[in-house]
Amino acid sequence: MRSASMLTYNLSLAMQSFKRAPSLYFLIILTLSIGVGVLCANLALVNSMASDPIPEKSDKLIHISMNTWPGERPPDEPMHILRYRDAMKIAESDIPKRSAVFYATGVYARDSESTSMKRFDSDVRATTPGFFELTNAPFAYGAAFEKSSGMEVVIGDELNQKIFAGQNSVGKTLELDGELLTVVGVLKPWILRPLFYHPTEGRAFNLTDDIFVPLETSIDLNWSIHARSSSADNYTGVKETRDKNAYYLQAWVELENTKQRVAMQSYLDNYSQQLKDAGEHPLATKNVLHNVNEWLTEKKVIDQKVLAFTIASVLFLSVCIFNASSLLLSRFHAAKFEVGLRRAIGASNKHMLIQGLTESVLLGVFTGAISLVLSWLFLKLSVQFLPRLENIAVLEPRLLVLGMALSLLTAIASALYPIYRANRYTISAELK
Amino acid sequence: MLKMNNISRIYQSDTIQTHALRDFSLNVTAGEFVAVTGPSGSGKSTFLNVAGLLDNFDKGQYELDGVSVQGLKDNELSRLRNEKIGFIFQNYNLIPDYSIFDNVDMPLRYRGFSASERKRRVEEALEKVGLASRLNYLPSQLSGGQQQRVAIARALAGEPKILLADEPTGNLDSLMARQVMEILHDLNKDGATIIMVTHDPDQAREVNRNVQVIDGQLADFRVYAPLDRQTQQTGKTMSEAVTEEVADA
Numbered sequence: 001m002r003s004a005s006m007l008t009y010n011l012s013l014a015m016q017s018f019k020r021a022p023s024l025y026f027l028i029i030l031t032l033s034i035g036v037g038v039l040c041a042n043l044a045l046v047n048s049m050a051s052d053p054i055p056e057k058s059d060k061l062i063h064i065s066m067n068t069w070p071g072e073r074p075p076d077e078p079m080h081i082l083r084y085r086d087a088m089k090i091a092e093s094d095i096p097k098r099s100a101v102f103y104a105t106g107v108y109a110r111d112s113e114s115t116s117m118k119r120f121d122s123d124v125r126a127t128t129p130g131f132f133e134l135t136n137a138p139f140a141y142g143a144a145f146e147k148s149s150g151m152e153v154v155i156g157d158e159l160n161q162k163i164f165a166g167q168n169s170v171g172k173t174l175e176l177d178g179e180l181l182t183v184v185g186v187l188k189p190w191i192l193r194p195l196f197y198h199p200t201e202g203r204a205f206n207l208t209d210d211i212f213v214p215l216e217t218s219i220d221l222n223w224s225i226h227a228r229s230s231s232a233d234n235y236t237g238v239k240e241t242r243d244k245n246a247y248y249l250q251a252w253v254e255l256e257n258t259k260q261r262v263a264m265q266s267y268l269d270n271y272s273q274q275l276k277d278a279g280e281h282p283l284a285t286k287n288v289l290h291n292v293n294e295w296l297t298e299k300k301v302i303d304q305k306v307l308a309f310t311i312a313s314v315l316f317l318s319v320c321i322f323n324a325s326s327l328l329l330s331r332f333h334a335a336k337f338e339v340g341l342r343r344a345i346g347a348s349n350k351h352m353l354i355q356g357l358t359e360s361v362l363l364g365v366f367t368g369a370i371s372l373v374l375s376w377l378f379l380k381l382s383v384q385f386l387p388r389l390e391n392i393a394v395l396e397p398r399l400l401v402l403g404m405a406l407s408l409l410t411a412i413a414s415a416l417y418p419i420y421r422a423n424r425y426t427i428s429a430e431l432k
Numbered sequence: 433m434l435k436m437n438n439i440s441r442i443y444q445s446d447t448i449q450t451h452a453l454r455d456f457s458l459n460v461t462a463g464e465f466v467a468v469t470g471p472s473g474s475g476k477s478t479f480l481n482v483a484g485l486l487d488n489f490d491k492g493q494y495e496l497d498g499v500s501v502q503g504l505k506d507n508e509l510s511r512l513r514n515e516k517i518g519f520i521f522q523n524y525n526l527i528p529d530y531s532i533f534d535n536v537d538m539p540l541r542y543r544g545f546s547a548s549e550r551k552r553r554v555e556e557a558l559e560k561v562g563l564a565s566r567l568n569y570l571p572s573q574l575s576g577g578q579q580q581r582v583a584i585a586r587a588l589a590g591e592p593k594i595l596l597a598d599e600p601t602g603n604l605d606s607l608m609a610r611q612v613m614e615i616l617h618d619l620n621k622d623g624a625t626i627i628m629v630t631h632d633p634d635q636a637r638e639v640n641r642n643v644q645v646i647d648g649q650l651a652d653f654r655v656y657a658p659l660d661r662q663t664q665q666t667g668k669t670m671s672e673a674v675t676e677e678v679a680d681a
Contacts, residue, residue: 009541020529341525344486345539345586346514348507428481431521 006351010358017335017359024331025363028324032367032410035313035320037374040395040403042310044379047399048205048392049302053192054136057254058292060097061134061196062261064090064251065288068272070281071232071245078288080200080250081228084219084242087249089271091128095263096253100134101215102127103248104198105223105238109211111163112175120162122210123226124176126218132185134254135197137208142170142185149216154185159210174211179221181213193392194301196292197252201227204301205392265289306389317410324414332356332418339422340430349423356419357412364411368404375403433594433625434460434483439492441478441648452478453489454648460594460627465620467636468629470645476629477598479645483627484517484596485509497593514542518587520597524579526571526586532558533567536586543590557585561615577608584615595619597628601635613638 018025052058065078068086082090087101103126108119125131132144132154140160145152153174160169169183187208194204213223222237229248235241241248255261268287275281290298332339339352347355372395379393395403441453452475460466470476481487482494485501494501497516501509519525526535533554540550558564561581563574571579580600587595597616601609613635620626620639628639636642644651 005544005547006541016529337525338527341527342538342542343510344484344513344519346510346542346590348510348542350507351510351542426487428477428486431486431525 006354007358010355011362013355014359014362017331018362021331021334024327028327028414029363029367029370031320031324031327032363032407032414033370033374035317036367036371036403036406036410037378039310039313039317040371040375040399040406041378041382041393042306042313043402044375044395044399045306045382045389045392046302046310047396048193048394049306051193052293053194053196054292056136058196060254060256061292062096062253062255062264062289063292063295064253064264064268065290066268066272067283067286068275068281069230069232069245069247069283074281074283078286079230079247081230081247082249082251083245083247084249086271087251090251090253090268091130093253093264093267095260095267096255097260098130098134099251099253100128100131100197101249101251102131102197103215103218103225103250104203104209104227105213105218106226107176107211107223109159109163110175112173112180114163119175120159120210122159122176123206124211124213124218124223125209126213126215126223128215131197131212131252134252135192137212138188138190140186140188141168142183144212145184145214148214149220150214151179151181151217152184152214153181154187154212155183156187156208156210156212157189158207160186176211176213177221177223181217191391193394194296196296198227198250199296199299199301202388203227204296204299205388205390207391261289303389321410321414324410325417328360328415328418329421332422336422336425336430339425340427343427344431352423353419356415356422360411360415360419361408363415364408365404367411368407371407372400372403375399433462433464433497434458434627435493435495436483437493439482439489439494441475441482441487441489451648453482456492456645456649458643458650460625462593462625463620463623464641465617465626465639466628467639467642468627468645469631469633469636469642470651474645475648476645478648480596480598480627480629484519485513510542514539514590516593518590518592518595520580520583520587520595520600522599522602524571524576524583524603526579526582528571531568531570532563532574532582535571535582536589539586539590553589553591554585557589558582560588560619561585575608576604577611580604580608580612581615584612584619588619594625594627597626599629599631601630601632609635 054061063080065080066082066086067074067078068083069075069079091099091101105124105126107122107124109122110117110119128148129144129146140157144154160166164172169186172183173180174183190208192208195206195208219238219242222239224238225248229246231247232245235244235246253264255264265287269285272285272287276283276285342352376395379395383390383393436456436458439453439456440451443450443452456479468476468479478487482489496512499512501512536554536557537550540553555564558567561584563578563581563585566574571582574582601612604612616626630636
């Protein structure tokens with residue numbers, strides 16, 4: 001009861017103090033808010049970049065890189081893209097719980113029954129059916145296609161909104177580059193930050209795909225490759241690639257434990273060795289397995305420029321704290337008569353310390369509110385300069401909490417030295 | 433009530449050592465009204481600061497209301513200041529943007545009284561100094577004398593054992609100074625122990641005892657005859673007393 005009363009009293013003293021020097025306190029709050037806001041905006045970007053997109057099984061999902069390049073000038077490292085027969089070798093293995101082999105393509109899509117001829121430029125993932133369970137893709141309606149062939153598609157929420165106004169479109173027919181495919185599943189809004197299943201070629205912060213189509217169907221329809229590819233042979237279209245040395249497919253497997261991982265490694269190495277023994281490539285066996293986070297690290301998903309700017313933001317915040325501390329010092333110096341008076345009439349150093357801290361906490365709360373608004377503005381501004389960050393420039397709830405905590409900490413840090421100095425004043429010197 | 437034995441307070445700069453108090457001893461009993469006089473720089477204010485626990489001392493013993501203050505921690509000294517001492521300053525030292533109520537309430541906040549207890553004490557204290565009707569005024573809306581009365585109320589609100597007044601009428605004209613002195617005398621009559629630093633020899637004469645400080649030491653323990661407040665006859669001055677003693681000899 002007594003401490004509650006003192007808290008109320010200290011809060012009222014803090015408000016009184018703000019009223020006495022509103023310009024100065026506004027300047028302090030603004031200084032700290034800019035520092036915290038810039039840092040929070042950067043942390044929001046780093047947070048999105050560094051976060052685990054599928055924490056429930058990121059250690060079990062494994063990306064496979066292989067070196068089976070048959071031609072001259074082989075790559076130094078195993079390639080993250082595979083040729084069709086290597087990928088199929090992985091898909092047919094019974095070691096993984098599930099697997100996914102896919103490539104990125106693109107089509108123009110429209111509702112085949114619509115009178116409008118408007119088509120939507122859509123990103124397509126041509127994949128084996130295991131992709132959906134492997135990535136925990138959330139279904140709103142219907143389900144995944146069951147085979148790697150067939151004129152069926154699964155569509156994402158955004159495309160479903162655009163073409164079918166968000167309705168259950170299972171059973172509807174889409175016209176994709178002139179081909180008619182039936183919708184068998186519609187996904188819920190699905191955000192992966194980063195897009196772990198395809199972080200290469202600067203796609204780490206892309207949205208999930210609009211359309212998912214069976215791999216064999218896409219190859220048969222000759223839908224072109226919209227990502228990195230390499231080939232040791234000549235070919236005119238994707239439908240010719242099944243028996244060519246054309247590298248464009250990515251493979252992921254889900255392995256339950258280390259034992260399975262070792263077995264998978266062995267399976268791949270044996271396969272590579274067999275190819276080498278058969279004279280299909282001259283390279284040393286080197287197949288590399290990466291789990292999700294290892295793969296994102298390998299691909300340097302965290303933008304080094306953003307990281308550098310974040311470090312600079314920390315230094316900038318330190319300068320802001322120093323400036324705020326100087327301003328607070330002048331404020332506390334101006335109030336030393338009152339400090340002396342309060343000490344004379346019975347306030348202890350502890351009382352004055354708590355009063356100072358209460359003021360700084362209140363300062364931190366105001367700073368927090370403004371800094372979060374500034375963070376949001378800085379994020380919007382950074383997207384203007386770096387449009388590819390659009391999908392990750394998000395202030396998540398935990399970033400809001402972090403921003404508020406940072407504001408409180410910086411406000412307290414700014415006030416510590418002024419409070420210390422104020423409590424060192426000789427009481428009798430301040431009073432007459 | 434207040435016992436000082438051989439108190440020394442030394443201020444040390446890089447090259448100079450100044451004895452603000454030198455083997456200073458004083459004993460003030462409960463209910464006394466003591467005036468402390470002396471020339472500027474003699475150590476009066478240092479004495480009052482040490483007595484009020486606003487400043488440390490380097491040597492000697494000091495006991496306040498039975499509590500030896502040597503070695504006390506900051507929070508213990510603060511509690512003593514809050515519970516046993518009421519300060520009255522020359523410049524009133526009121527916080528200008530606080531109401532009269534809030535100014536008087538301030539020391540009670542650190543005592544942890546309930547809101548109702550604080551209200552009662554503030555109103556009683558202001559009643560004693562005749563300002564009960566000005567609770568919500570700001571200090572700037574009062575005259576100098578009234579502001580000093582508010583400061584007295586603030587000192588009284590905590591019901592201290594001793595009042596320490598540092599030239600309480602120093603900034604007031606004679607009429608207002610008279611009013612303030614009347615209040616102090618009334619408080620003393622009601623049992624308050626008061627130590628007052630003053631430059632005014634007339635005020636010093638009015639009280640039970642005048643101690644003179646010169647060069648950080650007590651100059652004279654002579655007790656002056658107090659002012660007879662009914663007949664308004666003044667007590668003897670220092671020179672009269674000395675002349676009388678010389679004549680007697």
